[in-house]
Amino acid sequence: MTKEERLLRAADRRDLTQGPIAKKIILFSLPIILGNLFQQLYNVVDSVVVGNFARDGTHCLAAVNASFAIMLVFNALYMGVSMGANIVISQYRGAKDTKMLEKAMTTTFLLSMLAGIFITVAGTLCARPLLLLLGTPADILEDATLYISIIFLGTCGNVLYNNMNGMVQGLGDAKWPMYALIVSSLTNIALDLLFVCVFHWDVAGVAIATILAHILSGCLMLWRQSTGVYGAKIDFRHLRMDGILTKQILRLGLPSALQSMCFAGGCLITQSFSFRFGTEFIAANSMLMKIDGFVLLPMMGFSTAVTTYVGQNVGAGDLDRTNKGVRATLLMTCGVTLVLSVILFFFCPAITLIFGANETSRHMAAEGIRFVCFFYFFYGVQNILAGTLRGAGAALGASLCVIGSTILKIPLTWAITARPLDKALDAALAAGQYVSREAAAAAGVGMEHYIGVFQAWGISMLMGMLIILPVFFFSRWREKGITEQAKTIRP
Secondary structure (H helix, E strand, O other): OOHHHHHHHHHHHHOOOOOOHHHHHHHHHHHHHHHHHHHHHHHHHHHHHHHHHOOOHHHHHHHHHHOHHHHHHHHHHHHHHHHHHHHHHHHHHHOOOHHHHHHHHHHHHHHHHHHHHHHHHHHHHHHHHHHHHOOOOHHHHHHHHHHHHHHHHOHHHHHHHHHHHHHHHHOOOOHHHHHHHHHHHHHHHHHHHHHHHHOOOHHHHHHHHHHHHHHHHHHHHHHHHHOOOOOOOOOHHHOOOOHHHHHHHHHHHHHHHHHHHHHHHHHHHHHHHHHHHOHHHHHHHHHHHHHHHHHOHHHHHHHHHHHHHHHHHHHOOOHHHHHHHHHHHHHHHHHHHHHHHHHHHHHHHHHHHHHOOOHHHHHHHHHHHHHHHHHHHHHHHHHHHHHHHHHHOOHHHHHHHHHHHHHHHHHHHHHHHHHHHHHHHHHHHHOOOOOOHHHHHHOOOOHHHHHHHHHHHHHHHHHHHHHHHHHHHHOOHHHOOHHHHHHOOOO
16 A cells, blocks of 8 residues: 555544444544543642652642642643634635645644743742632642642643644544653653652652653654654745634634633532632542543544534534534433443442552542532533534533523522531631631631532533533534634635
């Protein structure tokens, strides 16, 4: 087989506008899911290594987790560019417009680098003030500040990978992002063990290992697209941002960025509630989020796949094939999610053992998992419908639905967590049992209300699905194709 024939066969595999629908979606989803699995290993390995091998495992685990919501806020900026690029590139790929593809890829690269520089500077300057604002416990403040500051210094590597990932997936290639993540994740694991177990750098060690691995994955993806295997590549000889494409990418990506920022903002607020339950609960919350990340892998993989699938088929003008693909993806996602939820319910106590935290933290985490696992089904449906809307170009509608559920989550968390805790502490003070609220909290008064954090988490998944259903069924998302719009503004 000649090189040209191999390239044609590869191009056919990346074309989601032809061939058996379910098979195409599954084959496209699997590399994404495997890639996300290795990406999830970044934070999980950090947590497992510091939890088991650092000088104070529970303390370091809490410190690493304390910065999670802050990073989400800043990461939302470049993830928005990545999502916008995925939509634009997938639709031009479906329309077979190579000239616009190259312009979109070049514009995406420049936008992502600008976002990376901004996040590096702003994140490093704001890290400690934000941790203080959230009420981070004093015993983990210094380690949490050190961890997040190092992560922000390596932002450009992560930004480069994620935006190249969105670019390549939009072209129909889900395998190379997976290969890059496998290599970088294995590198991260090796460096984590070296820096923590041998050099004893603890929190700083896992942060340095993470940013080095991010840089490696970004460079691998940049090299891959430069080979020209996709029939289009970044034009480094004429690096400039196309004005119309920049507007398209930002128009489609900013709703996703806004959604992610609102989600992260909600996490910041609810995290400030959770900080009031102490270091052991912060460690427990960290365990649940890491486990949650693995459970969400299939539904996030299918969501990304349906975004590209819908983008290519809407770009090609085939709405019947679009609808069939959405239905198939919903069925697959719901089936996988139900199986994982059952497994989690019965085996969560054993799963928490891998994190090396103390028994109290593990018990809290297991209780949370057993509640949240009943709501993953609703989150799966929400993600597939949101991915469908984004792929068609109706990114704003999808984002507003997620923002709505996030906003509702904040008062819900306060009502079933913070308010009962305050009432319990006030009652203890009024009875003269303690000299201050801090003393009452240290004695464990009202700590049983920690479960409300997890309850609000689960209920918000249900609310998210209920909000997006009418948007999906009654909005005109099938008419949002950007390639047709482009014809009206370009000669």
